[in-house]
Amino acid sequence: MTHRPSRPLRVLAPALAAGVLLTTAGCSDGEDSGPDRADTTRISSSPLAQASPAPLTAAGARAALVTEADLEDDWTQVKNAATWRDSLLVGKVDVADFITAKANAADCQKLLDRLYSDDLLGKPSGASALTGFEQGDSRLLYQVAAYDRAGLDTSFAWLKSLPVKCDQFTAKDTSGAPRTVQVIERSLPKEGDARQGLRVTVQGTSGGAPATLTLDVAAVRVGTDAITLTNGGLDGVDGDSTQQAAKLGTARLKDVHAGRTPSADPSEID
Numbered sequence: 001m002t003h004r005p006s007r008p009l010r011v012l013a014p015a016l017a018a019g020v021l022l023t024t025a026g027c028s029d030g031e032d033s034g035p036d037r038a039d040t041t042r043i044s045s046s047p048l049a050q051a052s053p054a055p056l057t058a059a060g061a062r063a064a065l066v067t068e069a070d071l072e073d074d075w076t077q078v079k080n081a082a083t084w085r086d087s088l089l090v091g092k093v094d095v096a097d098f099i100t101a102k103a104n105a106a107d108c109q110k111l112l113d114r115l116y117s118d119d120l121l122g123k124p125s126g127a128s129a130l131t132g133f134e135q136g137d138s139r140l141l142y143q144v145a146a147y148d149r150a151g152l153d154t155s156f157a158w159l160k161s162l163p164v165k166c167d168q169f170t171a172k173d174t175s176g177a178p179r180t181v182q183v184i185e186r187s188l189p190k191e192g193d194a195r196q197g198l199r200v201t202v203q204g205t206s207g208g209a210p211a212t213l214t215l216d217v218a219a220v221r222v223g224t225d226a227i228t229l230t231n232g233g234l235d236g237v238d239g240d241s242t243q244q245a246a247k248l249g250t251a252r253l254k255d256v257h258a259g260r261t262p263s264a265d266p267s268e269i270d
Contacts, residue, residue, distance in 0.1 A: 053257035056146040056225050061129035063262055064144040064227070064253040066245050070266050073241060074135055081132020081141055082118075088202045088213040089116040091171030091179050098169070107158065108166040111183070115200065120228045121147060121155040121219060135241075138233040142245060144253060149224045159196040159219060171202075179204035189243055191250035192220040192227075197242070206234070216242040222253045 056064075068077050093109040095102055114120050118130070118141060126146030133140040147155075166183040173179060179202055186197030198217040205211060215232035216239060227249045231242045252262035 053223060056127045056144075056256070058127045058129065060256045061127045061144045061146075064249070064256045065129055065131045066142055066249045066252065067264070068133065069264065070244065070248040070252075071133060071140070071241050072244050073238065075133040075140060075241065076135070078132050078134055081139075082130055084118075084132060084139060084141060085116060086213060088179065088204055088206060088211065091173050091181075091204075094170040094172060094178070101165070104165040105169070107162065108169050108171075108181070108183075110158075111162060111166060111200070112171060112181070115215070115217070115230065118143065118230075120159075120217065120230075121145075121226055122151055125151070135238070136233075137235045138231070138238060140229060140231040140241060140245065142227070142229045142249065144225065144227050144249075146225050152221060152224060152226060156194050156196055156219065156221060159198065162198060173204065177205060186216055186218070186239075186242070188218055188220065189247040189250075191247055192222045192253075194221040195219065195246070197246075199237070218242055218246050220246055220250050222250060223257065225253060225257075227253060 068075055089112050091112060093105045093112070095105045098105045114122075124145035125148045128143060128145035130141070130143045132142065162183050163185040166181070168180065168182045171179045171181055181203075182201045184199045186199045188195045188197040196219050200215045200217055202213040202215075203211075204213075211234055213232070213234060214237045215230050216237050217228075217230050219226055219228045227246070229242065229245050229249070231237055231245070248266050255262040
């Protein structure tokens with residue numbers, strides 16, 4: 001290899017108003033209205049109470065994974081994606097590159113470490129599932145997982161800062177040889193509640209020969225769950241597949257949240 005504060009208030013206000021009217025009507029009939037109980041009953045049956053999806057399950061995470069049918073071109077699903085590691089991502093950031101902002105070096109190091117370990121947004125707090133695809137010398141790694149909401153917001157803010165903090169820096173491999181790393185922002189389809197895309201390029205040596213690893217890195221949040229993917233290789237990156245996976249993968253996760261089985265035919269997704 002971020003809130004929809006206004007909608008809950010709009011929904012809650014009518015529900016409370018309806019509860020007050022019911023309480024008033026009960027008083028006019030001479031009955032014990034029990035306002036607290038009436039309001040509680042009305043709110044618990046309101047759309048607001050039903051809005052939050054159930055926690056992501058292992059089966060739901062697997063159902064939300066993209067398939068070969070979701071991806072363009074000739075991607076083939078593999079069984080060993082969890083073992084993928086790219087040695088070009090192994091390196092220690094040269095702090096000397098960060099003359100005026102040495103604190104940024106830690107964020108750039110975290111990027112390399114998380115790309116290597118496949119934990120772009122940190123460790124999931126709940127269910128997760130992962131799959132991978134190959135096309136020639138390129139690989140696409142795709143993950144769906146549940147996270148702690150505060151941690152998820154922090155991770156997205158960190159990702160958003162990287163094109164500025166880590167636009168170009170040097171990392172040294174285990175032998176001390178330098179590698180040049182560049183990070184730029186990558187646009188993604190406007191899907192999900194938040195999204196962030198990056199293009200990461202690592203120039204160094206592999207097997208004693210010059211090599212350049214190019215990766216699309218993408219994350220999309222849907223509630224407290226998120227999809228993450230890395231796509232690319234030594235021959236470059238197929239950007240269309242990144243866009244397709246992010247768009248259709250988000251639709252699949254939304255289907256799981258709604259209690260629906262994701263479609264096996266991407267053409268059925270608007």
